[in-house]
Amino acid sequence: MDRWKGRTALVTGASVGIGAAIAKELVRFGMTVLGCARNVEKIQKLAAECQSAGYPGVLIPLKCGWKNMLDVNVLALSICAREAYQSMKERSVDDGHIINLNSMCGHRILPNADIHFYTATKYAVTALTEGLRQELREAKTHIRATCISPGLVETEFAPRLYSQDPVKAANIYSHYKALEAIDIANAVVYVLSAPPHVQIGDIQMRSSEQVT
Amino acid sequence: MDRWKGRTALVTGASVGIGAAIAKELVRFGMTVLGCARNVEKIQKLAAECQSAGYPGVLIPLKCGWKNMLDVNVLALSICAREAYQSMKERSVDDGHIINLNSMCGHRILPNADIHFYTATKYAVTALTEGLRQELREAKTHIRATCISPGLVETEFAPRLYSQDPVKAANIYSHYKALEAIDIANAVVYVLSAPPHVQIGDIQMRSSEQVT
Amino acid sequence: MDRWKGRTALVTGASVGIGAAIAKELVRFGMTVLGCARNVEKIQKLAAECQSAGYPGVLIPLKCGWKNMLDVNVLALSICAREAYQSMKERSVDDGHIINLNSMCGHRILPNADIHFYTATKYAVTALTEGLRQELREAKTHIRATCISPGLVETEFAPRLYSQDPVKAANIYSHYKALEAIDIANAVVYVLSAPPHVQIGDIQMRSSEQVT
Amino acid sequence: MDRWKGRTALVTGASVGIGAAIAKELVRFGMTVLGCARNVEKIQKLAAECQSAGYPGVLIPLKCGWKNMLDVNVLALSICAREAYQSMKERSVDDGHIINLNSMCGHRILPNADIHFYTATKYAVTALTEGLRQELREAKTHIRATCISPGLVETEFAPRLYSQDPVKAANIYSHYKALEAIDIANAVVYVLSAPPHVQIGDIQMRSSEQVT
Numbered sequence: 001m002d003r004w005k006g007r008t009a010l011v012t013g014a015s016v017g018i019g020a021a022i023a024k025e026l027v028r029f030g031m032t033v034l035g036c037a038r039n040v041e042k043i044q045k046l047a048a049e050c051q052s053a054g055y056p057g058v059l060i061p062l063k064c065g066w067k068n069m070l071d072v073n074v075l076a077l078s079i080c081a082r083e084a085y086q087s088m089k090e091r092s093v094d095d096g097h098i099i100n101l102n103s104m105c106g107h108r109i110l111p112n113a114d115i116h117f118y119t120a121t122k123y124a125v126t127a128l129t130e131g132l133r134q135e136l137r138e139a140k141t142h143i144r145a146t147c148i149s150p151g152l153v154e155t156e157f158a159p160r161l162y163s164q165d166p167v168k169a170a171n172i173y174s175h176y177k178a179l180e181a182i183d184i185a186n187a188v189v190y191v192l193s194a195p196p197h198v199q200i201g202d203i204q205m206r207s208s209e210q211v212t
Numbered sequence: 213m214d215r216w217k218g219r220t221a222l223v224t225g226a227s228v229g230i231g232a233a234i235a236k237e238l239v240r241f242g243m244t245v246l247g248c249a250r251n252v253e254k255i256q257k258l259a260a261e262c263q264s265a266g267y268p269g270v271l272i273p274l275k276c277g278w279k280n281m282l283d284v285n286v287l288a289l290s291i292c293a294r295e296a297y298q299s300m301k302e303r304s305v306d307d308g309h310i311i312n313l314n315s316m317c318g319h320r321i322l323p324n325a326d327i328h329f330y331t332a333t334k335y336a337v338t339a340l341t342e343g344l345r346q347e348l349r350e351a352k353t354h355i356r357a358t359c360i361s362p363g364l365v366e367t368e369f370a371p372r373l374y375s376q377d378p379v380k381a382a383n384i385y386s387h388y389k390a391l392e393a394i395d396i397a398n399a400v401v402y403v404l405s406a407p408p409h410v411q412i413g414d415i416q417m418r419s420s421e422q423v424t
Numbered sequence: 425m426d427r428w429k430g431r432t433a434l435v436t437g438a439s440v441g442i443g444a445a446i447a448k449e450l451v452r453f454g455m456t457v458l459g460c461a462r463n464v465e466k467i468q469k470l471a472a473e474c475q476s477a478g479y480p481g482v483l484i485p486l487k488c489g490w491k492n493m494l495d496v497n498v499l500a501l502s503i504c505a506r507e508a509y510q511s512m513k514e515r516s517v518d519d520g521h522i523i524n525l526n527s528m529c530g531h532r533i534l535p536n537a538d539i540h541f542y543t544a545t546k547y548a549v550t551a552l553t554e555g556l557r558q559e560l561r562e563a564k565t566h567i568r569a570t571c572i573s574p575g576l577v578e579t580e581f582a583p584r585l586y587s588q589d590p591v592k593a594a595n596i597y598s599h600y601k602a603l604e605a606i607d608i609a610n611a612v613v614y615v616l617s618a619p620p621h622v623q624i625g626d627i628q629m630r631s632s633e634q635v636t
Numbered sequence: 637m638d639r640w641k642g643r644t645a646l647v648t649g650a651s652v653g654i655g656a657a658i659a660k661e662l663v664r665f666g667m668t669v670l671g672c673a674r675n676v677e678k679i680q681k682l683a684a685e686c687q688s689a690g691y692p693g694v695l696i697p698l699k700c701g702w703k704n705m706l707d708v709n710v711l712a713l714s715i716c717a718r719e720a721y722q723s724m725k726e727r728s729v730d731d732g733h734i735i736n737l738n739s740m741c742g743h744r745i746l747p748n749a750d751i752h753f754y755t756a757t758k759y760a761v762t763a764l765t766e767g768l769r770q771e772l773r774e775a776k777t778h779i780r781a782t783c784i785s786p787g788l789v790e791t792e793f794a795p796r797l798y799s800q801d802p803v804k805a806a807n808i809y810s811h812y813k814a815l816e817a818i819d820i821a822n823a824v825v826y827v828l829s830a831p832p833h834v835q836i837g838d839i840q841m842r843s844s845e846q847v848t
Binding site: 320321323423424 | 744745747847848
């Protein structure tokens, strides 16, 4: 991870769950992380945690405003990727890296009507990541494009999805040991650590106990 | 197609291209078609055509307002499916049929940066159709869910996509004989004509000359 | 189907189930069908049936020797496609059609350990059909390549898969009305009937009651 | 990798390329590696290399006899997985790991007729790995199933594929910097190093310059 020290990362959804874990890890490895979310206070708290832990990098909170699932998962992701690529071009950065948070739901459809729309947004992420990768190759850059596709991760996802039904929400994580946010952050670190000529395009990961 | 005579169909995007061809075919088979699009006048013209051709059904124009690609291809499709299903439930219709217009782009990613976002919306359609199918099965209905996935069809798609570049738009259809809108309408008729116990889930079709 | 009258078709697995239904349909439409299988007597019986029904075509039995699943589903299919294409080239046939029997199992993995190897052979068929299609396009022919991907069909498949356990075999078809062999034959007829410029690449079909 | 020290691994195709790189890495991490291939002498040479490098593990050559592509890629892989699982069951090993070498060709079809059959075998590997994973979950074991899906890797693959055409073979690796065998071995190490509750199911990786 040495080559990323002192460089800048934009992490969306950085206030909780997977985004927070990734932001923290990157600060730990000495990166300047712009952490964005609707709830800026939570990121400020996270920034303070990083500082007191003595991490070499820094976390800078940013407010961003997307709200509904389709906008966040598809539109915001597309716009962020476009702007990141644009910014790299302008600064002649040829070894940048764009990592999209996908899901196992981007690859197969589970028999649960509650998550079919979520699944559709993740199928879109699968297509967007590969499209982006092709575009970056056509443009002869060495910027890498990756998506990480976790199965069930113990985060605020279920409590938010079933906010009207806390018992159902709690139940989601009771059947087996799910992945943790840090597992995804570790995958991000692995992907960033690969030698520049190696592009990990997708990591599909699930709990060792997840059946579906 | 006899069993569909006199029944009602909702056809979105009915003003031009594939939607218009489908609407016309269904009217020809005696259905009452609600044709919706932003441009109602074009549907009115189509309705007049159907009438002068002596088709047994009727085409009723409806104005609908979705505009950008993500809203039309993903959100509107989801909402229409939900409302159609809701309406069938209320009227105890157990043999209805929801047909989503997908694309070969819902199944594989072409090396053309201009259509990567379109591709993402169609990946979403693939997931939504299978999600819908599962939901209809779980609910023990016999309502069928289908998507039709054509490759290049000679329609207003290219002229719209490249509205700033008419030469490029014209070129799209010059390399080989593309599918025609009526080919897709025929696939819709085939799908509707299948015996009630047969659900065609997806028809992937391309011009016999399309390489990609 | 008029343009296929008097022409020759090779149908593998023609002694029972889907193959027999397809062979019969093609004879009914006036084709000369070479029906091949290990059990030639059954095809002879089928040929007699076609004749007494007054079908305009003719069914000619052929013995072929493939036996285990990997050889039949992958190797034999590849060899037959290669030989059919070779034969068309030699006879300057530019409008032939190669149809591979795939399965919904060629597209998604069911949680049933008994059919995982079968599933793997059908994933191979998905790849082989698209590979063949690309090859035919590159070669500038108009020969079409199609696969048909049915879900559960009531045939000898289950009795053979569970030949040691007839109760389990019988159970397979007791949960819901499965597809029938004729439904697949009808899909073949639809695919052949499409205008020459239309290539149906895949038809995914399931019983209207199949959940998975 | 500490928890794998002293344990036994079976590595197929261990005489050259990716298999050799993986075998070597695992010996370097202290594992007892049964390396199997048709050419045992090459593995013996590799074992000597490991020894003179002072690696803590040991490499034991095994002769195995599969030859053609379908048998090696599909049948041998299935049999090895079955036997490995059987052996783990008998020895009550609940934390074993079965890693299948897949390919990006197991996920999308390249427009190159020379590799369509290879592609079909890799589609089968995609299905077999997920089928195996489901079976291991159903059986309530914590044995993990993974496939690694590299794009072009500079190995003996091209020289073998184009053994009649050395110029073409050499050309394959001249267009851009391909992945190296060690990159795949590193992915194997990453997958093995993940905490026991984390199962990486698939790593899709390509050279940062590979367009397709």
